[in-house]
Amino acid sequence: MGLDFVIVGYNQIPMNDILEGLEVTQNLSGAYNHMAGQSVVFSNRRYSYSDLIKESISNAIGRPCEFDIWNMPICAVHYLVSILRKSGLSVEGVNSFNNDKTKLIEILKKSPRAIGISTSYYIDNDPIKEIVEFIRDYDKDVIIIAGGAYIANLCFENDVNQQNWLFKDMGADIYLNDSQGERTLINLCHELKKEAPDLNSIPNLVYKEGKSFCYTARVKENNTLDYNYADCYSFVKDKPIPAVFTRTSRSCSNHCAFCRYPFLGGKYTLACLESVEEELDYLKSIGVEYLVFVDDTFNIPLARFKKLLKLLIQKDYKFKWFSFLRCSDIDDEAFDLMSIAGCKGVFLGIESGDPQILLGMNKRATIEQYKYGINKLKEKGIMTMASCMIGFPGETEETVANTIKFIKETEPTFYSLQMYFHETKVPIADKADIYGITGGGYSWCHNTMDWRMASNLVYKGHQEISNSLFLPIYSFQLWSICYYMSQGFTKEELCEFLRYAKEMMLDSYNNSNPEYRGGQDKKILEVFKNSKMVMKYKEE
Numbered sequence: 001m002g003l004d005f006v007i008v009g010y011n012q013i014p015m016n017d018i019l020e021g022l023e024v025t026q027n028l029s030g031a032y033n034h035m036a037g038q039s040v041v042f043s044n045r046r047y048s049y050s051d052l053i054k055e056s057i058s059n060a061i062g063r064p065c066e067f068d069i070w071n072m073p074i075c076a077v078h079y080l081v082s083i084l085r086k087s088g089l090s091v092e093g094v095n096s097f098n099n100d101k102t103k104l105i106e107i108l109k110k111s112p113r114a115i116g117i118s119t120s121y122y123i124d125n126d127p128i129k130e131i132v133e134f135i136r137d138y139d140k141d142v143i144i145i146a147g148g149a150y151i152a153n154l155c156f157e158n159d160v161n162q163q164n165w166l167f168k169d170m171g172a173d174i175y176l177n178d179s180q181g182e183r184t185l186i187n188l189c190h191e192l193k194k195e196a197p198d199l200n201s202i203p204n205l206v207y208k209e210g211k212s213f214c215y216t217a218r219v220k221e222n223n224t225l226d227y228n229y230a231d232c233y234s235f236v237k238d239k240p241i242p243a244v245f246t247r248t249s250r251s252c253s254n255h256c257a258f259c260r261y262p263f264l265g266g267k268y269t270l271a272c273l274e275s276v277e278e279e280l281d282y283l284k285s286i287g288v289e290y291l292v293f294v295d296d297t298f299n300i301p302l303a304r305f306k307k308l309l310k311l312l313i314q315k316d317y318k319f320k321w322f323s324f325l326r327c328s329d330i331d332d333e334a335f336d337l338m339s340i341a342g343c344k345g346v347f348l349g350i351e352s353g354d355p356q357i358l359l360g361m362n363k364r365a366t367i368e369q370y371k372y373g374i375n376k377l378k379e380k381g382i383m384t385m386a387s388c389m390i391g392f393p394g395e396t397e398e399t400v401a402n403t404i405k406f407i408k409e410t411e412p413t414f415y416s417l418q419m420y421f422h423e424t425k426v427p428i429a430d431k432a433d434i435y436g437i438t439g440g441g442y443s444w445c446h447n448t449m450d451w452r453m454a455s456n457l458v459y460k461g462h463q464e465i466s467n468s469l470f471l472p473i474y475s476f477q478l479w480s481i482c483y484y485m486s487q488g489f490t491k492e493e494l495c496e497f498l499r500y501a502k503e504m505m506l507d508s509y510n511n512s513n514p515e516y517r518g519g520q521d522k523k524i525l526e527v528f529k530n531s532k533m534v535m536k537y538k539e540e
């Protein structure tokens with residue numbers, strides 16, 4: 001049987017290239033400063049945290065190391081491979097475009113009928129274009145399909161002319177416009193097997209015809225999550241099994257004023273617990289020990305969350321797991337259960353430490369609830385990551401000071417602080433007149449702040465916060481801590497890495513910073529030299 005389909009996962013563009021590309025926009029937008037604040041200068045080049053940690057571990061081992069967060073099995077790739085195979089198709093997956101190029105080349109030699117590009121983590125066309133060009137170098141005729149979150153966002157945000165321009169620039173043949181898209185993909189792959197495929201018969205497609213694009217009917221998907229999970233994992237023999245992503249729900253029941261996710265994700269949908277149990281049984285049977293639950297509101301509804309925690313305890317899986325958590329919607333019993341059930345870390349979408357800003361954001365949470373929740377989690381030995389933003393409409397220097405004070409007082413294990421990103425199709429955008437909002441993305445202004453001021457306040461905030469460790473949002477999140485722990489590194493080693501990395505980030509926040517010293521380069525290379533894991537790898 002020939003190969004019907006290949007799905008290609010994440011392509012990480014080097015941080016140095018991203019920053020070089022953004023340099024010309026420095027006076028127009030905060031995008032450059034935002035990315036600079038997610039990276040460091042090391043050996044005179046911009047590094048993402050994920051590349052920096054690889055450099056540090058490689059230095060300790062004495063050869064290039066294979067530890068890379070993109071070795072974590074990507075959810076979308078494994079899920080799609082599983083469901084397409086179940087529909088009777090012959091399918092292969094390439095988890096990481098960067099790390100698995102040799103595998104991709106071998107697969108391309110089998111002349112697959114079509115190749116899909118998953119766009120879950122992208123914010124612009126560049127990584128997709130690079131994959132398309134790479135594939136075309138080996139097979140100029142293969143049908144290339146792009147689908148997933150980036151394509152759905154692009155269709156949500158832009159008018160048809162802009163969409164056509166972006167599709168042409170990307171260079172694929174067919175685009176899937178649905179935030180779920182799996183039903184469309186299954187139908188499309190089967191249609192492509194026919195002698196004369198009729199693309200027009202399949203909803204949710206945009207495809208090239210001559211020099212223009214055809215749009216088929218739009219029919220929103222609403223797929224069940226029950227008994228519909230990835231079951232095609234395979235791991236390298238005799239190596240620690242990486243942490244695995246899983247989800248038990250889709251979309252979100254909240255409506256934060258800055259967030260588009262509830263619009264794109266559709267109705268909040270939960271998998272039944274019997275299905276979750278079956279998946280957890282499977283993951284346990286293949287040796288998985290570390291899990292990341294990617295549900296955006298894992299603890300909602302609370303009664304179901306408690307049932308799930310009790311299931312984890314009763315079945316004695318002994319998973320160590322990380323998740324998102326709304327610490328304003330939880331009680332003491334759930335905190336106790338989380339600890340017993342193996343929770344090691346939670347991502348908290350705090351957003352602001354100011355009550356008025358929280359109201360404006362429609363966060364439906366109070367500062368008191370946040371404080372109580374963080375304290376309880378600390379009491380239970382669960383790592384906390386408080387994610388905050390600066391510059392939401394209505395923000396002033398005073399409200400920002402409240403956010404910084406909140407982080408300093410509550411001392412979460414990790415924090416992130418980033419500039420507000422203004423979307424034009426979210427609830428707060430409907431109040432543009434009230435707040436005087438103009439612009440979009442990282443180039444915005446409102447009655448009480450603009451992106452320049454927000455960028456300066458982010459930098460100032462980083463300088464003031466010393467009792468929590470900075471974790472960037474881009475390329476090295478809390479899930480990376482879970483991954484490196486699954487590979488045998490300790491929390492203490494990872495925290496030491498983050499301590500030096502923050503000094504480097506601050507040193508190089510702005511290229512023109514006259515205070516740039518570059519003094520931490522040596523220290524960051526020493527972090528893992530006494531690591532037990534490194535010793536083990538050195539002996540191999």
Ligand code: SF4
Nearest residue numbers: 252254256259261296
């Ligand atoms: S920010 Fe999080 S909780 Fe709020 S609507 Fe978006 S996904 Fe839901």
